[in-house]
Amino acid sequence: MTERVVHRICPLCEASCNLELRVEGDRVAAIRGYEDDVLSAGFICPKGVALRDLHEDPDRLRAPLVKRDGVHVEVTWEEAFAEVERRLPPIQAAHGRDAVAMVFGNPTAHKIGLLLYASRLGRALATRNVYSASTLDQMPKQLSSGLMFGHWLSVPVPDVVRTDLLVVIGANPVVSNGSMWTVPDFRGKAKAMQARGGRLVVVDPRRTETAQLADRHLFIRPGGDAFFLLGIVHALFAERLVRLGRIAPHVAGLAELEAAVAGFAPELVASRCGIAADDIRGLARELAAAERAAVYGRIGTCTQAYGTLASWLVDVINALTGHLDEPGGAMFPKAPAFAANTAGPPGRGKGIAVGRRRSRVGGAPEVFGELPMGCLAEEIETPGEGQIRALVTVAGNPVLSAPNGPRLAAAFARLDFMVSVDVYLNETTRHADVILPGLSPLEEMHYDVAFPQLAWHNVARVSPAVFAPPAGRPAEWEILLRLLAIATGRGARIDVHALDDELARDDVARVAGPMADAALAAVAGRRGPARLLDLALRAGPYGLTLAQLEAAPAGLDLGPLAPRVPEVLRTPSGKIELAPPQLLEDLARARADLAQPAPDLVIVGRRQLRSNNSWMHNLPTLAKGPFRCTALVHPADATRLGLADGGRARIAGSGRTIDVVVEVSDEMMPGVVSVPHGWGHDQPGTRMAVAAARPGANLNAVLDEAARDPLSGNAVLGGVPITMQAL
Ligand SMILES: Nc1nc2c(c(=O)[nH]1)N[C@H]1C(S)=C(S)[C@@H](COP(=O)(O)OP(=O)(O)OC[C@H]3O[C@@H](n4cnc5c(=O)[nH]c(N)nc54)[C@H](O)[C@@H]3O)O[C@H]1N2
Numbered sequence: 001m002t003e004r005v006v007h008r009i010c011p012l013c014e015a016s017c018n019l020e021l022r023v024e025g026d027r028v029a030a031i032r033g034y035e036d037d038v039l040s041a042g043f044i045c046p047k048g049v050a051l052r053d054l055h056e057d058p059d060r061l062r063a064p065l066v067k068r069d070g071v072h073v074e075v076t077w078e079e080a081f082a083e084v085e086r087r088l089p090p091i092q093a094a095h096g097r098d099a100v101a102m103v104f105g106n107p108t109a110h111k112i113g114l115l116l117y118a119s120r121l122g123r124a125l126a127t128r129n130v131y132s133a134s135t136l137d138q139m140p141k142q143l144s145s146g147l148m149f150g151h152w153l154s155v156p157v158p159d160v161v162r163t164d165l166l167v168v169i170g171a172n173p174v175v176s177n178g179s180m181w182t183v184p185d186f187r188g189k190a191k192a193m194q195a196r197g198g199r200l201v202v203v204d205p206r207r208t209e210t211a212q213l214a215d216r217h218l219f220i221r222p223g224g225d226a227f228f229l230l231g232i233v234h235a236l237f238a239e240r241l242v243r244l245g246r247i248a249p250h251v252a253g254l255a256e257l258e259a260a261v262a263g264f265a266p267e268l269v270a271s272r273c274g275i276a277a278d279d280i281r282g283l284a285r286e287l288a289a290a291e292r293a294a295v296y297g298r299i300g301t302c303t304q305a306y307g308t309l310a311s312w313l314v315d316v317i318n319a320l321t322g323h324l325d326e327p328g329g330a331m332f333p334k335a336p337a338f339a340a341n342t343a344g345p346p347g348r349g350k351g352i353a354v355g356r357r358r359s360r361v362g363g364a365p366e367v368f369g370e371l372p373m374g375c376l377a378e379e380i381e382t383p384g385e386g387q388i389r390a391l392v393t394v395a396g397n398p399v400l401s402a403p404n405g406p407r408l409a410a411a412f413a414r415l416d417f418m419v420s421v422d423v424y425l426n427e428t429t430r431h432a433d434v435i436l437p438g439l440s441p442l443e444e445m446h447y448d449v450a451f452p453q454l455a456w457h458n459v460a461r462v463s464p465a466v467f468a469p470p471a472g473r474p475a476e477w478e479i480l481l482r483l484l485a486i487a488t489g490r491g492a493r494i495d496v497h498a499l500d501d502e503l504a505r506d507d508v509a510r511v512a513g514p515m516a517d518a519a520l521a522a523v524a525g526r527r528g529p530a531r532l533l534d535l536a537l538r539a540g541p542y543g544l545t546l547a548q549l550e551a552a553p554a555g556l557d558l559g560p561l562a563p564r565v566p567e568v569l570r571t572p573s574g575k576i577e578l579a580p581p582q583l584l585e586d587l588a589r590a591r592a593d594l595a596q597p598a599p600d601l602v603i604v605g606r607r608q609l610r611s612n613n614s615w616m617h618n619l620p621t622l623a624k625g626p627f628r629c630t631a632l633v634h635p636a637d638a639t640r641l642g643l644a645d646g647g648r649a650r651i652a653g654s655g656r657t658i659d660v661v662v663e664v665s666d667e668m669m670p671g672v673v674s675v676p677h678g679w680g681h682d683q684p685g686t687r688m689a690v691a692a693a694r695p696g697a698n699l700n701a702v703l704d705e706a707a708r709d710p711l712s713g714n715a716v717l718g719g720v721p722i723t724m725q726a727l
């Protein structure tokens, strides 16, 4: 048997670790971290090891399924596409383009074929009904970054290897391995910071794994972040601690900002956020005094009613304390390809637009081309012009990942047609009439389109496929192109490679004009995502080629993060907008809410090392060990409510209930319960034997799909009032 060692970037989370695989014949014998990698330097987590389980999982779909008489049966690819062609175009013809909706899930962001080609399909469908995990996740951060810096992905990240003070709010990177921040081995980097005298401060309603590593942990009342951060901004102004430093000439709105935070002194916000005024002032002074410091906020600061305000204030504080765009502060990575903030004339741009259209039923504004996931069910259920009658899902499981999943499941069941590009028959895809499975990640090349734009260090890395795809199996980009051909009336039998040539030619002609032929000739011999990548690398800020990346399996080191203001900006003013009018207006909502008393009991989410949202509970190496879908309850709450450790309890919220196992823990802030999301694998008609053996409960069943941050449309997933009683 031939044995070989190959390298492959892990597609499972944003850390993007490069892994070393020992391969024997057509089997993976072992997986470990690749020590020479320029970004991840040997780091790996249990999910990376589980890539082998994923590759081998007998439940992972390898052939398309079509639902016949309520049961999913295997069919050929021709039959599957013929079924789509028989059913989708008539719905478009009878009811218009908006009658077909698209849902993109999290893995779309991790696979170049899905990301580049699902957006092609979305454009071709030309529907207003586009939904994604972004409005369950980071849309507030993208919106605040867009308003401040001019582009949706111009998001500053902590320069962790040079900072002396890192404040982490609503994130648990020791477990999640970082998000909107590509930072493999966060723990090692945090410890190195502490070893050189730096401090880690964590603000979280749970004493998380990251908080346990911290020099200081502050409990915060869920949903209180905007108030806490406003208190810091107020203190910075009131105590004359503001110093913009080098970016001063590039900043607009300082006076407006100072006026707008007038009513938010630390003493006034303290009870709303659950953090004492002295602690707020103390942190403001510490940040202002630190030579190098960065504030980082993540999903806890986004998935709440003031997500956009909180996301904005994080970067406002970085700017006011002289730490934005400075080494050791919050900096903008410079990606080798696909980054809008390296394209076009530097320093100024069109900025972003929101609300170009509104959702039909709820009137929610479009943000970054999408409508809030919380609007999807009502758009399917409500009759009238523009009602959704057909759905295309790509790598998404909203029945478990979106608030009020049960309502979504019922809505999916009444669609005229649903097609899912997905690798499992799960809680969402069981409603699909056709399921089209992609390849195993190990059978595809890999390049991270988004994450080099968010990485702790500038790098360029690509991985070739580890195994050749099985004969007759299309790649996901080919599946998506065939769907595109069906949706645009060109038929299921189209030559997808000719179509790909045509689309690539159109793209290049748009950006390269008369140089298009030369640009295409340079990448002749490439097709699909690899061609688009080669074109993007060549047009990128380092002028690289795909061949150069292929020749460097450990990656190309493009250097530490470097200051980019003003070149990175794409705002119409050419300035960093510290006080966007939409955000100042939204402060009125916060002001009116200042006196809101804390509910008796609220629920928040929790990520776990051996889990990945809703879809990796079927992999044996991850699923083994103690049952993890537990509700963490503070001892005082447990006593008050008569809950016993290990006992069962019923959680009621938003008019629905789930039953959970209680784990009494003083990690929790009193009055806050923590339950992981992505569980609830007890639906009939799914095919995930390992997950079904220990299904857990769906946290999102007790959350409210109508609760949103009105600016970004992002779902409120934390701080939701619940009641709990022993069973
Ligand atoms: N209450 C609560 N809810 C949450 C969160 C929370 O913190 N609390 N977090 C939210 C966040 S941040 C996110 S990102 C979402 C995630 O929610 P989703 O976007 O729904 O993503 P996953 O749950 O990861 O489900 C991934 C889907 O993609 C499929 N899949 C896996 N690999 C592939 C592949 O290679 N190709 C294809 N085509 N399909 C694949 C899986 O089978 C599954 O159906 O959940 C959100 N929901």
Ligand SMILES: Nc1nc2c(c(=O)[nH]1)N[C@H]1C(S)=C(S)[C@@H](COP(=O)(O)OP(=O)(O)OC[C@H]3O[C@@H](n4cnc5c(=O)[nH]c(N)nc54)[C@H](O)[C@@H]3O)O[C@H]1N2
Binding pocket: 013, 014, 106, 137, 169, 170, 171, 172, 173, 175, 176, 177, 178, 179, 203, 204, 205, 206, 208, 220, 221, 222, 223, 224, 225, 298, 299, 300, 301, 304, 604, 605, 606, 607, 608, 609, 610, 611, 612, 613, 674, 718, 719
């Ligand atoms: N192992 C593992 N890794 C993952 C994932 C996974 O499911 N498993 N999911 C991936 C995905 S899709 C994402 S988006 C990232 C997310 O990455 P992180 O943002 O690091 O996500 P969490 O670990 O959920 O951390 C969120 C923290 O916010 C806290 N919190 C809840 N409500 C509030 C609040 O109102 N204010 C504050 N300040 N804190 C609050 C929670 O207690 C929790 O500790 O992780 C990714 N990585």
Ligand code: SF4
Binding pocket: 010, 011, 012, 013, 014, 015, 016, 017, 043, 044, 045, 046, 047, 048, 049, 177, 184
């Ligand atoms: S940290 Fe993320 S990228 Fe790294 S091995 Fe684990 S899942 Fe894969």
Ligand SMILES: [Mo]
Binding pocket: 106, 133, 137
């Ligand atoms: Mo996410």
